[in-house]
Structure formats: C-alpha cells, structure tokens
Amino acid sequence: MRNNDVKKLRPEIPAITTDKLKSDLEKFHHQVLRPVLKFQNELILESFHAEMKRFKIDFSNISKDEKQAKIHSTFHTNQKFQMFLLGMISGLFTSEEFDFYLENRGRLKKRILEMLEERVKSQLV
Numbered sequence: 001m002r003n004n005d006v007k008k009l010r011p012e013i014p015a016i017t018t019d020k021l022k023s024d025l026e027k028f029h030h031q032v033l034r035p036v037l038k039f040q041n042e043l044i045l046e047s048f049h050a051e052m053k054r055f056k057i058d059f060s061n062i063s064k065d066e067k068q069a070k071i072h073s074t075f076h077t078n079q080k081f082q083m084f085l086l087g088m089i090s091g092l093f094t095s096e097e098f099d100f101y102l103e104n105r106g107r108l109k110k111r112i113l114e115m116l117e118e119r120v121k122s123q124l125v
Contacts, residue, residue, distance in 0.1 A: 003094035010035035036092045048120050051081050067125045075117040085116055
C-alpha cells in the first residue's frame with residue numbers, strides 16, 4: 001500500500017522516454033530520482049536556506065560567483081546536510097527502489113547530490 005501511495009505523489013515528467021534508457025542506473029535516475037527531486041523541490045530550497053541561515057550567511061547579498069561557491073561547498077563538505085538531504089529523498093522511495101539504492105549506494109549518493117546541487121544552483125544563482 002505504501003509503495004503505491006509514494007508513487008502517486010510523484011509528478012510526471014513528460015520528457016522522460018523510458019525506451020531509450022539502457023542501464024538500470026539510468027532508469028532509476030529518470031524514473032525515480034527526477035520525479036522525487038521535483039516533488040521535494042520546495043523543501044530542498046527551504047533546507048538550503050535554513051543551512052545558510054544556520055551559518056549566518058546572507059545569501060541574498062552575495063555575488064553570483066560567491067553563491068555558486070557556497071552552494072558547491074555546502075554540497076561537498078557538509079556531511080550532515082548531505083545525509084539530511086539523502087534521507088529526504090530516499091524516504092520517498094518504494095521498498096524495491098530503496099533496495100536498489102542500497103545496492104548502488106555509492107554511485108547513487110554521488111548522483112543524487114550532484115542533481116541536488118544543480119537544482120539549487122539553477123534556482124538560486
């Protein structure tokens with residue numbers, strides 16, 4: 001029951017064509033990660049702003065280059081924030097998807113964090 005409910009929450013992304021996807025990682029990226037990140041977008045941005053506030057960084061008053069550097073630094077050095085975001089995303093996986101995530105955790109963790117960083121940069125810089 002939970003698996004169906006979780007899948008119903010995800011927005012459809014019409015540009016995704018599954019017939020051209022070759023590897024299981026590509027399929028997971030497009031069929032699971034992109035919709036989950038889109039669904040969680042508002043919370044991702046709020047979490048990032050809260051993290052900036054926690055470190056007393058006035059994100060609105062810094063240059064574009066400084067913003068990009070802060071975003072990059074936050075996603076690459078702040079392990080607590082990374083784990084928080086990974087939990088926010090993996091909490092919306094089905095049981096089967098979570099098993100796949102655990103089997104491929106190293107590559108998927110890196111991919112998720114890259115996607116999150118790009119998502120934040122594209123909206124805040």
